[in-house]
Amino acid sequence: MIDLQSLRQVSLFAQLNDQDLHWLAEHGSDLWLEPGKKFPKEGERADYFYVLLEGKLRITKNFGGHEMYLATYEPGTPFGEVPLFTNKPYLASACALQESHLFRLNKDAFWEMLTNLPSITRNLLNIMGERMQVLESTSQQREKLVALGTLAAGLAHEMNNPAAASCRAAEQLQETLERLSSFALKLSQQPITKEQMAYIVNLQHHTIKRATPAPYIDSLTQSDLENEVADWLKTHSVDDVWKLTPALVQAGLNTEWLDTFVEHVTADLLSDALKWLEATLTGVELLNEIEQSTTRISKLIKAVKDYSYMDQAPLQQVDVHEGLQSTLAILGYKLKRSVVVTRQYDLSLPRIYAYGSQLNQVWTNLIDNAINAIQGNGQIWIRTSRENDSLLVEITDNGAGIPPEIHSRIFEPFFTTKGVGEGTGLGLHIAYRIVVTHHQGDISFISQPGCTCFQVRLPIEQSH
Structure with missing residues (x-):
């Protein structure tokens, strides 16, 4: 039988007389845990009420496959009352940090104790209330952190695509600017009249305005237009047909436009002028892509601020x-x-x-x-x-x-x-x-x- 003096050291039992302590000793039993021993375990059926007499216990709860620390129990701490009151499995696990001595009562003796010793009932209800508040508060914080982690992962996924697109477009834009400078220099070295230069510059502004935003063309129509433009370019001995064709068609420039264009430039200027125009259109398209990507990121950031009511009462x-x-x-x-x-x-x-x-x-x-x-x-x-x-x-x-x-x-x-x-x-x-x-x-x-x-x-x- 358990030593009565050990029970007297427990604040929960401090006001009991010798007769009540004898009853507890007769109906209870000892349990010794070696360091590292986990008992009871979360999720197991609750059959006992425990009081730690000697040693130290670490209390943890499983959240999403990870154990989260809740508390450390010192000698004199009762536990196991919550699942018995609520008729649920143990809500947490206890692990001995050092050799520990426990007093335990089975379920039937626990309820008999509550019936015969009302002072213990009152104390246990207060302890249970405080313990449930701590457990719920800790669990809520964990729930919020898990939700935050999930939202952060989703947000990172949402931001990754526009961020990657923006970086890719910026790299391509640098290459396009280098090509544009090269074509502009080459074009300036050609024998060109002021009227032709004025036409080309005016054409550039008109084409950029027309191509922003780029008109929608279904894939079948675009394929037919590209074939027509490619044939026109080949007929007029223009270089790099495969590169020029998609950019011109995407900007809404067809063979009729090319017929008008060739009337204002000489044959020796045609190829260089079209390459310069293609580089300009590509640059505009890349800038639009960067704008769309950064706008998407900005909207996501705004959504986060609106969601969290950041900087607001x-x-x-x-x-x-x-x-x-x-x-x-x-x-x-x-x-x-x-x-x-x-x-x-x-x-x-x-x-x-x-x-x-x-x-x-x-x-x-x-x-x-x-x-x-x-x-x-x-x-x-x-x-x-x-x-x-x-x-x-x-x-x-x-x-x-x-x-x-x-x-x-x-x-x-x-x-x-x-x-x-x-x-x-x-x-x-x-x-x-x-x-x-x-x-x-x-x-x-x-x-x-x-x-x-x-x-x-x-x-x-x-x-x-």
């Missing part, structure tokens, strides 16, 4: 449509061509006082869940409307739906339908706390096979 008047749009931009890497997003916005809705970045976290969780529900292939509808004194946001998907037997648990902390390491079960719980606790709103859902709709109601007139 946390509580302010916000437009939910701006938040929804910036969230869709951030999640763009997940919205492939096989995902159809339909927006049905009531743009007459007023701004509301809210924590913008927190609401965006709600939209992220709900839209991301919808994307997962359709497994990257289906439809998502996002609708806003007014419902009495509330602003209603509905996010619907045509996925498989949520099984009826888990409807009542969807917003519970740590409840998840995802596999081990894939989710913490806090996404919807965080969304619930943000909407209900922080914004005095409401979040609910309707689900059946082929249609799941989450509804968020936010008060339009809100105290602030």
Whole structure:
């Protein structure tokens, strides 16, 4: 039987009389752990309540396949009460940092102890409340970091293409400028009249204006035009036909234009003049590509700033449509061509006082869940409307739906339908706390096979 003096050293049992301590000693048992021994383990069935008498334990929880440190337990610390109270497996693992001595009670003795010793019940409920707050707070921070990492990875993916295109265009532009200088020098060395030079310069401005932006031509029409232009150039003994043809056709210059052009320049100037014009058009095209790429990067950065409400007060008047749009931009890497997003916005809705970045976290969780529900292939509808004194946001998907037997648990902390390491079960719980606790709103859902709709109601007139 365990030593009574060891139990007296535990603050949880400090006020018990000898009779109660004898009862604990009779119903409990010893457990010795060597350094490095992990016990209990997260996910195992909870059968015991423990109190650390000697030694030291490191408490960790698994998040996404990685163990995260939660706390270090010193002698006198009780643990294991949370899963027994909630009838769930152990929420975390304990590992002995040094040789450790534990006192334990099985499940039946634990409940009998709570019935017969109310002072322990009160203390344990206080401990459990504090412990759950710490665990939930730590898990929420982890959830946010995981979400941030996912968004950062997606953002990097989205930025990579325009950044690479911009770098590639800049390199090609440098080569084009060198060619342009060479052609201009060569052209200036040719016998050319002032009238011809004025025509060519005027033609350059006209052609650039005409080619910006480049007119759309379908592939079949472009192929036919390139063949016609190539034949014309060969007939007039122009060099580098294969290089000149695509640039001229892309700029909308056809054989009729070439017939007019050749009337204003002599035959010996034709080839050099066209090469100079092609280099100019290529340079303009590359500049357009750089502009489009950098504009795309700028829009992504703006989306991030809008999403996080960077440099803005946390509580302010916000437009939910701006938040929804910036969230869709951030999640763009997940919205492939096989995902159809339909927006049905009531743009007459007023701004509301809210924590913008927190609401965006709600939209992220709900839209991301919808994307997962359709497994990257289906439809998502996002609708806003007014419902009495509330602003209603509905996010619907045509996925498989949520099984009826888990409807009542969807917003519970740590409840998840995802596999081990894939989710913490806090996404919807965080969304619930943000909407209900922080914004005095409401979040609910309707689900059946082929249609799941989450509804968020936010008060339009809100105290602030």
